[in-house]
Amino acid sequence: MRSLRVAVAGLGIVGSETVRLLRSRRDCLRRRIGAPIELAAVCDRRAPERARRLGLPASVRRLTDPRRLPALRDVDVFVELLGGLDEPRRLALACLRAGRCVVTANKRLLARCWDELRGARARGGGRLWFEASVAGAVPVLRAIESSLAGDRITAVHGILNGTANFMLSRMEEGLSPEAALRRARKLGLAEKDPSLDLDGRDAADKVSVLASLVTGAWLDPRRIPTRGIRELDARDIAFAGEVLGRRARLLGMVRLDGPAGRVEACVSPFLVPREHPLAAVRDEFNAVMVRAASAGELMFYGKGAGAGPAASAVLGDIVAAGREILSGKAAPPAPPAAPAPRPAAADCAFYLRLSALDRPGVLCAITSKLSRFGVSIATIHQPATGGRDACVMITTHPAKPEIFGRALRAILALPAVSRRHAVMRLLS
Template sequence: MSKAKPALRVALLGCGVVGSQVVRLLREQSDDLAARVGAPLELAGVAVRRLGRKRDTDVDPALLTTDAEALVTRDDVDIVVEVIGGIEPARSLILAAMAHGKSIVSANKALLAEDGATIHRAARENGADLYFEASVAGAIPLLRPLRESLAGDRVRRVLGIVNGTTNYILDKMDSTGASFNDALEEAQALGYAEADPTADVEGFDAAAKAAILAGIAFHSRVTAADVHREGITEITAADVASAKGMGYVIKLLAICARSDDGKTVGVRVPPAMIPRSHPLAGVREAYNAVFVEAESAGRLMFYGAGAGGAPTASAVLGDIVAVARNRIAGTRGPEESTYADLKVHPMGDSITRYHVSLDVADKPGVLARVAEIFARHDVSIQTVRQEGRGDDAQLVLVTHRASDAALSATIKDLRDLNIVRAVASVMRVEGDDTP
């Protein structure tokens, strides 16, 4: 009989919604995890800010500590799991752990999107593993397929819903006719949205995830600062109803795409209209889904719970098993791949279709003058719909594909027309080329 391998010891940073579920799963699935890894996994300690706080899962008080740095640098720790989020102290603690030879599992999208270069460099210099599946789309196995399964392919585009809060809000606006504020209040009451929902509704959370996705998909370094970001706070019930009437639904999308010549990439997070026939249109409530298009593999879709304690902890445990196996085998997982070094092109170079809603004077010649402005900037109009409302009218136009710069110039000139009372909304139209 072979000699049993010594236990691998895990230090956990954070014991909130996700961390408490990691503790529970390590305890409840200890036998299965040991069989999968080839050695037992033991919890060495849990770093928290307040020792006496009530937690979702019972934790042995002897494991709790407020000295996170001492925990991650202990000689008896093999793997450090970081689920505290934010930039500091997470960055300093991860770097300290790597310097002491620890493997890292992180769910920290903000840190990886803002300063992933530093973290990846430290992992390479210290021979440390760095796994971060849980940083994007919760339980959905997404980063590893992009990083490993599609390593032999060329990814053209990644299009996805990666924020459950905004998807819940927009879904409720679409299904019930609710206003943004009413849908947000419902999301907060159900725990889908924070008391301060800014990171979600203004697109910061999705932008961080888009940066990580683009970096892996295109083998280039992309940061959150490279991502063009828009929120959903200006989306009205009228916008949603207009989209619905045209057979579209509005979603906050992370869009990462190679340029046609393959020399640059575009990365953006806008609210956009997609056809109801598109696979992403049926993603309801707080779920996430990501659509990947690769040259050889074709079109792939990943769907599932994008947040929540247990789903995210599932992704964390998967990474723990992977790095534990690597330590036993004396190997490492894949390093960051940035060999392509593609630059992120300006938002103005991005090409898509647009839905433009104008409040205009209801009199002869208005459409001709509006159409002339579009033609001046080489933006072709595909469809037009006009509804009279007394002395005013609503003019809704959908364009053919055009650059963001051309559309922005068009909107600027439209606002200067005395017949245009207001540019009520401008929204991108995506996904018409995807069945």
């Protein structure tokens, strides 16, 4: 009986767990695929040492250079778990151009090289699977691609970065942002470079993957308005809970504007009403809400990162790829690129915290900047601080994000206003 031969590139957090599960669940995977699954090769800078630690038999080839992988003619599925961009890009393109099958968990690769990967697939006939790249074990990409293939998706939004959500959950309990980040790092939740989590860029890559999948046209993450949680502190979290009855959550959002063909995407901290399902999502959990014309609102919830959840999604892709390969069916052709949707930005209410000199006329100067740009104030609070600086918290009525941004720049240019500030959107 023919077996499914797999090569795993990257034996780090996800790669090691994937290899461990491939071996320990061999019998169960065999039943699911209908053929034995065989680990043919592993590739890692420290492949010999890591293979030994994983107890791999001598029959598993150990490579240290990912560029040698595409030359392995007997491999059916290449699993890319290297992280980063250059080597994964080279490996994925080489395999896809040669009509091979690639499984990856790399959101950065997909977000940056979507069109290139699609082109390589279209030319070479290869196949690309990437469930683990967004929300880890939460099977939201497959639901969009398969279960909802007959529906029209109008919006996808949710908590896509477990580290930011973990930090916001700890800040709700009174921890400082610095202590919350330390705790996340201690638990191995934060990216090696925590700015990817804190500045929202990790979430923007995932929004790019979701938007590209839903629209069929690549949305470059660099074009997604992105704001992270770095500027938030205990005052914002307390004000949100005590005064507004809301919780801060970093959300990624894609909204499609039906026949007008416009797409709105953003990453931002949002103030979510306490009774909203996303407000109940705590710690490192992810939750993605998908709105479809016929199905209505669906919610997907689970662990978005970690060795087990990511490896579970990778294994699911290997099984799906294996079934397709062993059935002898040709891989479906790469979908043609859809025309790039025009960007849109729906009106949205904002929360703004400012620090300004506590002296007569300053509050008036701030509010008149907002009114000059036509941004209407909903509430304004100035808790007593007793110091020389006042803290001003403003919520607005819905305004165009671009107009609000211009008003904010004008406010921050006032000499009495500090440049340190915080902005969140209000989820309606």
